Every structure is written in C-alpha cells, then in structure tokens.
Amino acid sequence: MRAVPRPGLATVRHRAGARTEQQGPAPAKVPAPEHLPGVAPSARPPRATRAAGTGLVGPGHAAHVQRFLAVHADLLPTDGTSRTEHTRPLGPTGRYRLDALPSAWCGAGGRAGRGMSRARALRTPSAAAQAPAAPSLATVSRAPSSPAARPWCRVPFAPYGPPPGAAHATALAPARRCRRRGPDREPDTMTQSSPAPHVVVIGGSMAGLLAAAVLAEHATVTLIDADTLPEGPAPRRGLPQARHVHVMWSGGARAIERILPGITEGWTAAGALRRSLPADLVTMTAQGWIPRRPEMQFSISCSRDLLDSVVRARVTALPGVRTLQNSRVGALLGSAARVTGVLVDTPEERGRSVPADLVVDASGRGSHAVQWLRALGVNGLRRAEVDSGLVYATRVFEAPAGAHAAGFPIVNVQSDPRVPVPGRTATIVPIENGQWQATLSGTRGGRPTGDPDAFVPFARSVRDPIVGELLEGRRPLTDVAVTRGNANRRIFFEKAALPDGFFAVGDSVATFNPLYGQGMTVAAQGLLAVRDLLRDTGVAAPGFGRAAQRAITPRVATAWDLATSQDILYPGATGMRPRTGAGLLNAYVGRLMTGATTRRELTDAFFRVITMSSGPAHWLRPSVVWHVLRASERGAPAGPPLTLGERALAGLARRPGPADPVGRAR
Structure with missing residues (x-):
C-alpha cells in the first residue's frame, strides 16, 4: 500500500523512476556537511560491497545523511572514526548504506536487530530524547535488493538536524512493516498482529x-x-490396512525426521526396530537373492x-x-x-x-x-x-526366544512378474514386543485366504519356502486378517x-x-x-x-x-497399459537387479531407489550404467543368505547358503 504523505513532510522514495513529492514549504538550503563547524572535509570513500541487512540510501540523499550525522556528533562513537565512514557508496548503483549507528539510537539492546536496517533503529529514540520533533523531516525507503518489489522499510531521519538531544520523528507515523521470509523472520512490534490462518x-x-x-x-x-x-x-x-506389514523405508524416515526432529528415536524408544539394509534383510527379488552387505540404507520395523x-x-x-x-x-x-x-x-x-x-x-x-x-x-x-487383483492375508506370531536381541533379519520372497503365473509373496517382519508379523499376498488365481490352516502351507508354496519353514511350529497370536481391493x-x-x-x-x-x-x-x-x-x-x-x-x-x-x-x-x-518404451526400461531395470545380486555398486543403486532415497534417474547415471552393462548373475547366493546362528535360532535344518553373509558373527 502506498504511504500517504503528511503535511509538512518531504517524502522521498529512492526507487527506479520514482518521483519526489514535497508538501509544505521547501526547506532552506543548508551548507554541505564539510562546511559545517567541526566537520573536516573528506574524499569520496572507496566502494564497498553490500552487507546483508544494511539500510540503503540513494545517492541524492548522501549529503542529508552526512548532515544528520554531523549534527548528532555528540552521539557518534568516540573511537576516532570519521563521520563520513558512516556513509559508504555501494558500487556503480550509487546507493549508500548507514553503518555503525551509535548504541543510543538502537534501543536497550545496543544495536539494530539482525537483518534490519540500522537506520530503522531510529524508531526507538533514546531515553534522554524528550524535546519536540523537528519541523522538517524526511522518510527514505530502503532500496530493494533485487528487481522484484519488496515491502518498503521506512527509515526516518532528520536531514537538517534538530539540536542534540531533540527527539527523533518516529512518533509522527508508524513505519511500514519490513518483512523477512522464513521461520526466523523477526517480529514487527510496530504493527498490529493479525489472526493466524x-x-x-x-x-x-x-x-x-x-x-x-x-x-x-x-x-x-x-x-x-x-x-x-x-x-x-x-x-x-x-485404518484396516494397519493389520498388514508396513515398512518405513529410509527415504520416508528421513523425510519425517525433517518434519518432526527426533521421531526415529521416538519410534525405537516405543519398541520399533531399526534394521540396516541389506545387512538385516534376506530377500529374494525376481532376479534372485540379494547378498547381505554392510548398511547402505535402513528401515523402521514395527507395526x-x-x-x-x-x-x-x-x-x-x-x-x-x-x-x-x-x-x-x-x-x-x-x-x-x-x-x-x-x-x-x-x-x-x-x-x-x-x-x-x-x-x-x-x-x-x-x-x-x-x-x-x-x-x-x-x-x-x-x-x-x-488392478492386479491383489489380496493380502496377515497373521502375527510369537518370535523365537532371543531372535530380536540377536537382530534376526526381515525375510521376504517376492514374485516374478515376468513369468505368466499368479504373483505370490511371503514376508516376515520382526516388530515390537518380540513378535513376527507375517504377510502373504497373491494376485488373481493365486490369492491367500482367511483359513488359518492354509496360512503356513501358502507361505511354503511361493518361489522359495523359507518363510513357511520359519513359521512352522510358531505360536500364532492373532487370527488371519484379509484385505481385498x-x-x-x-x-x-x-x-x-x-x-x-x-x-x-x-x-x-x-x-x-x-x-x-x-x-x-x-x-x-x-x-x-x-x-x-x-x-x-x-x-x-x-x-x-x-x-x-x-x-x-x-x-x-x-x-x-x-x-x-x-x-x-x-x-x-x-x-492403463504401460507407456511406449516401458519394455526397454523394464529390461534395463531387470539387468540392474540381476547385477544387484553380485555387484556391490548395483546393490547400492537398487536400495537407493527402492527406499526412495533417490529417484529412478539415479539408475541412469553413467557410473550405474557402466556396472549394468557388465552385470551377471555369476556368484549370486544360491539360497536364503541366513547365517548358521540365525538358522539355529529359528530351529531350521541346514540349507545351502553363505556361512556369514555380512562378515560378522551372529
């Protein structure tokens, strides 16, 4: 909103193309500051770069500023600095800044607020300034720092100078708000607050x-x-879907942590388990078993x-x-x-x-x-x-004694959509209170049911029977929950x-x-x-x-x-059918996932995208493409990469697999 000039005030807006409006009698000509008593002449100061948060004054008003500082000599610092050092040109734009204002003009705090023009501190006169205001005053608008228009900050000063000790003109009109964006913006005590949206x-x-x-x-x-x-x-x-397995990938956990700092500690304090990926994951993708390596990503495992x-x-x-x-x-x-x-x-x-x-x-x-x-x-x-016709069935079981303390991994067997058969999966996720949450899924022609007696047999019938073997003989703690749609x-x-x-x-x-x-x-x-x-x-x-x-x-x-x-x-x-070119992209991703079973670099790339820590464009980076072109399944794990300790803990007979998939005792 445009400020309305008051009678007897000279309103100056230093903005490109702005005009100067004067009301009342024009002020008398005043000698330049170097001709005032006690003010030594000085050459034009060197150019300086703009400092964030400084007040800017147009070149046509530099003399006004110097006169103001000269008249208020009793308030200036006594550290030997020249009065002209308080007005410094800022390069070819011709703008000037007010710098190093005395603490007497800055209120009780002794300085202007961070990010606020120091000249703006003149709104708060010193306690000793009680004399009537000068009859001739000016209002200079701070120059914008970018071509975009910004709210103006009105900086009152007395160019012709009341005698020392006279009150400043801040009581004449409230200043317009000088806004800063962001959560650290400073409150404006000069304006009335409006109700929050x-x-x-x-x-x-x-x-x-x-x-x-x-x-x-x-x-x-x-x-x-x-x-x-x-x-x-x-x-x-x-929230009926809450009965099924929910894994909070690291991409989501980090995002929520930014919204609610400390939330991950809150989850773990409440009983959730932080699982390293792929160290604490035994998973069979469509291309085979992923080897267990030191942490690349993580998940939060709980209900x-x-x-x-x-x-x-x-x-x-x-x-x-x-x-x-x-x-x-x-x-x-x-x-x-x-x-x-x-x-x-x-x-x-x-x-x-x-x-x-x-x-x-x-x-x-x-x-x-x-x-x-x-x-x-x-x-x-x-x-x-x-719609693939997917149906989910979930049941919670009692985990083996000591499984949580030993860091028993998440176990997952996925389907292979490249094979024209119903897609069926089986998953065990360790959750709070010493429990295993087991979820089965199946598409049209291969769906699980709510029959408790059919739950474990279905888990054994997927591409690898490991989930069914782990659940065999475990005590169920809930009925089977089924969700369609x-x-x-x-x-x-x-x-x-x-x-x-x-x-x-x-x-x-x-x-x-x-x-x-x-x-x-x-x-x-x-x-x-x-x-x-x-x-x-x-x-x-x-x-x-x-x-x-x-x-x-x-x-x-x-x-x-x-x-x-x-x-x-x-x-x-x-x-909706796949877009043109989707077949080529799927072939590339399939080769990448094949390489993830043998190459560390592709395992890392796979988990970056699957956990939504990076976008799919990460898979097209030259360094990733180089490894994809050399991908091979030679050397991939032949079976579930469970350690001997984990097998013994779960009561499983020994099956082929690496003795210690992550290179540590368990």
Whole structure:
C-alpha cells in the first residue's frame, strides 16, 4: 500500500523512476556537511560491497545523511572514526548504506536487530530524547535488493538536524512493516498482529498428521477424523490396512525426521526396530537373492499402529493443533473458485460449519474429494487404475526366544512378474514386543485366504519356502486378517482447475500396491515440498492449494510408475497399459537387479531407489550404467543368505547358503 504523505513532510522514495513529492514549504538550503563547524572535509570513500541487512540510501540523499550525522556528533562513537565512514557508496548503483549507528539510537539492546536496517533503529529514540520533533523531516525507503518489489522499510531521519538531544520523528507515523521470509523472520512490534490462518485437515492417519505438522508452523490446524484417535498403538476402524506389514523405508524416515526432529528415536524408544539394509534383510527379488552387505540404507520395523501412535502424540501436542474426533466431513463449503471450509457431522451437531483458509484432504482410500469438488462445480478430475487383483492375508506370531536381541533379519520372497503365473509373496517382519508379523499376498488365481490352516502351507508354496519353514511350529497370536481391493489408483488433481484453498495428499491422491512400501514415504516427501513452498507464500495466498498439489505430484508420479509398471504384467491385471518404451526400461531395470545380486555398486543403486532415497534417474547415471552393462548373475547366493546362528535360532535344518553373509558373527 502506498504511504500517504503528511503535511509538512518531504517524502522521498529512492526507487527506479520514482518521483519526489514535497508538501509544505521547501526547506532552506543548508551548507554541505564539510562546511559545517567541526566537520573536516573528506574524499569520496572507496566502494564497498553490500552487507546483508544494511539500510540503503540513494545517492541524492548522501549529503542529508552526512548532515544528520554531523549534527548528532555528540552521539557518534568516540573511537576516532570519521563521520563520513558512516556513509559508504555501494558500487556503480550509487546507493549508500548507514553503518555503525551509535548504541543510543538502537534501543536497550545496543544495536539494530539482525537483518534490519540500522537506520530503522531510529524508531526507538533514546531515553534522554524528550524535546519536540523537528519541523522538517524526511522518510527514505530502503532500496530493494533485487528487481522484484519488496515491502518498503521506512527509515526516518532528520536531514537538517534538530539540536542534540531533540527527539527523533518516529512518533509522527508508524513505519511500514519490513518483512523477512522464513521461520526466523523477526517480529514487527510496530504493527498490529493479525489472526493466524486456519487450516482443516481431513483424516488423522500418517498423511494427515504430517500435513498438520507442516501447516502448524504457519496456521492453526483442526484435524478431523471419523474415529476416536487412540492414546497409544491400538487398531482403529478407519485404518484396516494397519493389520498388514508396513515398512518405513529410509527415504520416508528421513523425510519425517525433517518434519518432526527426533521421531526415529521416538519410534525405537516405543519398541520399533531399526534394521540396516541389506545387512538385516534376506530377500529374494525376481532376479534372485540379494547378498547381505554392510548398511547402505535402513528401515523402521514395527507395526503400523506403533508408527502412527508416536507421530500422533507428537503432532497433537503441537501448539495450535486441535482434533475433532468421531466426526465426518460431509461436504466442502465455498464455490468452484475457492473452498472456504467444511460441513461436519459431530457427535453433538449435524451439519456444523467449520470455516477455513485451507482444506487438506488426507482421508485416504475412502476419500470423497471428487464428489465434494463436483458438488462445487469442479469437473474434469481424471482417474487411472491398475488392478492386479491383489489380496493380502496377515497373521502375527510369537518370535523365537532371543531372535530380536540377536537382530534376526526381515525375510521376504517376492514374485516374478515376468513369468505368466499368479504373483505370490511371503514376508516376515520382526516388530515390537518380540513378535513376527507375517504377510502373504497373491494376485488373481493365486490369492491367500482367511483359513488359518492354509496360512503356513501358502507361505511354503511361493518361489522359495523359507518363510513357511520359519513359521512352522510358531505360536500364532492373532487370527488371519484379509484385505481385498488393493488396486493402484490415482486421481490427477494437479491437472484439474482446483479451487483456491484446497489440496489433497496421501492415499487421497494415489494408492499403491502395499508390497512396495511407498505410501507413507510418498506422503512425507510430498509434504516436505509443500513446506518449502510455504517459505515463499502463505496458506491463504491465492493459488497456494494448486501450487501445493503440483509440488506433491513428482513424488506421486515416481511411485506410480514403479508400482504400475510391474503390476500390469500379472495375468488378469486390468487398467492403463504401460507407456511406449516401458519394455526397454523394464529390461534395463531387470539387468540392474540381476547385477544387484553380485555387484556391490548395483546393490547400492537398487536400495537407493527402492527406499526412495533417490529417484529412478539415479539408475541412469553413467557410473550405474557402466556396472549394468557388465552385470551377471555369476556368484549370486544360491539360497536364503541366513547365517548358521540365525538358522539355529529359528530351529531350521541346514540349507545351502553363505556361512556369514555380512562378515560378522551372529
């Protein structure tokens, strides 16, 4: 907003093409400072580079600054420095800076705040300055540091000089706000604070919790969920997939750690296990067994209920975050141009209106966002689906005594989509409380069932029977939990004309085959991109919702391509077919994975991308391509790379395999 000049003030804006406006009588001509009593002449000071946070004054006003400093000689430092050293030219632009202002002008702190013009400190006069203000004053705007317009910082000074001890003119008008972006911006005590924006997050699972954590840095947040959110690691109705294996890859753990520092320690303190990859992983990919090497990446191994509970405790304790539980969102408020809130059915009231500057849909696979947006007049939301007919079955067993303390590895046998048979997998993940969580999966024609007697036989029937052998004779602690409807689904929100004040995240945007463990990592990394976006704008800024949706898209697209390119290969799979050239890319990736069974460099490249620590472009780096071209399966492990100690611990008969896959005693 343009400042309105006051009567009797000369308002000067030093900006390209700006004009000088004067009101009231023009000030009398005053001699240059070198002709004032007690001021020695001085040559033009040498050029200097601009220092961050210094106040800049235009070349036409350098004399004013020097007069001001000359008149206030009693306040200048007595360290022998020349008065003209307080105004230094800054190169060919002709701008000047005010430097080394006396502490008497800087308030009680003795200096101007970091990143703030020192001349701006004149707003706070010294305690002894009580005389009336001078009749003739000027306001000089700080010159912008880039061509982009920035909010002006008004720096009052008295060019013609009241007598020493006179009050400065800061009481005449409040200064405009000088803004700095980022969480470390300094508060402006000269302006009144405005209410913080309000955000509604729909859904209290992992994606919703992380969205609330990111947005709570910039707004108050209301987290709405249809369930009662448990205090600790407990199952809830709205998250049925929590009964199955969930692996938090290192790419996701690092992203969440950046959002909630210390969260990894929180997980392990609650009972989660940090597992080194591939040292603590026995896995058979489509190309064979991966050798166990010292740590390249890692995973957090525990139940999904524990993962969520630790994050939930951290987020709900954040200032400005409140929850609305046992409540269902029925509609979005607003129009096709802007979402202004939600309608919620709470236990006390139906159709309650909750206004918001931003609404985030993180309600998961059951999201109604498409219907809600359609009701506002938003159309053109395109969907895609690849369905391999996947079914999951999970059961929790008691682990062998001492297995957790000995660091027993994750064991996984994957299917081979290149072979035209139903894809079947079996996995054991050590979790908290001395338990093994075992999950079986199968596509059309080879699905597991809820029959407890058929669970272990199915595990023995996959490409390698190791999982079934490990489960044989183990005491089950739960019934078999079965989940259907695990198709890969995606809604292309980023390609639609979304209204302001809305974006979606997590499974509301895309769901993936749970076998790949991508969902939580995709949500966390996407929200990190949203947090970066918030450094340059606000949650209520025009277009922020659409910008946030676009920021999330690259992570979603990467995971989507990785998952669907494999699932579409299974017999009976339906949905969008692979893009042109996908066959060549799959052949290259297959050769890379073959090399990962023998070459350390390709094992590292494989885990970088699978854990989403790097994007798939990493596989096309020249150093990786060089090893792919020389890949061979010669020397790959012939069987599950379990150590003799691990076999003895699990009660297994000896099978062919390396004596110590990671070169250490176990």
